[in-house]
Amino acid sequence: MSKSKAGLLQGTLDMLILKALSLGALHGYGVGQRIAQISGDALKVEEGSLYPGLYRLEQRGWIESEWDVSDNNQRAKFYKLTRAGRKQLIIEEQNWERLAGATKKALRAV
């Protein structure tokens, strides 16, 4: 399959980060890996760009972080979803469904 880059709608990265963290606490590297995994390698987060996204979500109170020890005994910062983040994810998912539905409808128009 030929792979080419395409832009996605604004806010998609935030939604994907929230979704990845809804499955359990992860460090930044793990978030990127999980997004790739749950999208079947169709979505790839450019590594450095993930962190401003994480910090922005933490600033909004949708995720929180704490330092812990990773599997390879290194100090790492782990992120997890807050209650507000869980609610936000539901809102984002509903918005996405609505938008996807509307787009599909528009594309089927003759």
Added chain:
Amino acid sequence: MTWIKAKLSFINARRHPDELTREVETELRFHIEMRTRANVEQGMRPDDARRAAVQSFGDFEQVKTDCCEIRRSLPFDSTPLRMGLHITTAVVAGLAALWAVNVPHHNFAGVMRQLIAIGVLTYLLIVVQRARSKRAAGSEHVNSVLATPSETFPANRGLTSYMSDAPSPKITAYDEEGRTPVERVFKS
């Protein structure tokens, strides 16, 4: 609770900027370390693996700066706070001007109070002028956002889809009441 944590995090970031920078650096270096390990597991030589990890990460210093700036920014919309500050300033300045003007001006104290009044009113004018120019700059920013949403909003930067050849979409997301994002902002 989360709200309080966000405030504390903001205060800490302001009070200990060096600590924040170190923390961000440690986190980003951990990421590069993990990527290096993954590259080695895929059969790369350690040196090449590290080089590839650093390269795939992108601009380390820029990411570090962005993260620090986000942590140092206010964890809430400061517009009402700033508006309140402007209104308070205007009221205080007005009262001070009234106090200073409402005196006989044939003695030293009276002249001084009038000078203070002129100073306060000048300050008030400057504050109002600055607020107006900021508002004008803000609406210019909104216009540029509307013109090129994908370039201006950083929220989606860095996410790449490998699904289609379609160009970056510029689509308006309507909410339940059929309002566009702009209408949501200006009519709420």
